[in-house]
Amino acid sequence: MEPKLYLKIFVKSNRKEIRFFLFFILLFISVQAIHYVVYPFTVPLFVHKLNAEASSMIINLITPEEKSFVENRTIQSGSFKVKVIGGCEGTEGMLLLVAAIWAFNMSIRKKIIGSLVGCFVVYLSNLVRIVVLFYCLKYKPDTFDVVHVYIGQIFIIFIALLFFIVWASKFGGIDGKFFKKV
Template sequence: MTRFFLVFLSVQAVLFGMEMLAPVQAAVVQPWTGLVASASAAIIQFFDPSAISHGRVVQSAQSGFGISIEPGCNGVEAAIVLLAAVLAFPSSWKMKLWGLGLGFMAVQGVNLLRVVSLFFLGQWNLQVFEFAHLYMWQALIMLDVLIVWLLWMRYVARHEKRVSPAKQPSAPTA
């Protein structure tokens, strides 16, 4: 248990520290945030064809209302927490890669739902938007990370065969 927490905290410290570096922001975080904005606008266009994105902003060309996807709202931090939890848990690298791949997609899928819902909530009622943005979705994103990690751990426990030293077959004696 101590090893898990030390690895979990260390991986988070390193990745959150790296995320703050200007070159990482320019090469990874800002382009990712733009991609989140573009994907969100594409989803929104099914319901509001006037939705556009530019940079990290998603806006309705019809009403002029827009949201800016700021740090903490792009799913990067949630993905870092999930990555740290998966890497800290004792399992094979094959299982870790599956957990990271599927978990990343799940977290980003929920984050897209978050951005899309906030876009529509903001046009409807700014007080509800503020509550949903600051409280509800913050908790739901972290709950998503926890649920994804717990489901992955359960899968690993059921499917990864670990042979303990006491159960290993002994060598034949002569």
């Protein structure tokens, strides 16, 4: 068989998957571009208020003796400081999730609900990540780089992927039945 014929058969038998993949890439690039433009205006809310201050509150709930507080996006506890900078707010994981949900075949209502619930799940996961990083840097500083760069990033993307798989399997398809019984 000719290679062109294989390609034609492959494209024909995987049309939905190819459409999803291309639409996902287009959406992800688009929302990243929008994020890049609005990011300077959203930093005070997303980084300072919703991440640094919320993480400090969680730290104080877990260990009240820390008496942590936030000043200029920096979580402080005594002389110890951890700066929460742009990129630490989990937005990329949220954008990946939103692009995947909107590229997938499901009703608009389920896309909206999935995006909102999914972003909230990723946000909560990111708060856990920031709190873990605070304790890592304070009590096990030699593990901070590995936890920050590798484990933390993978954790956020894994949570977004897991949410997408669960949401798509439950609500995928226009009728909510993506996986049909044969």
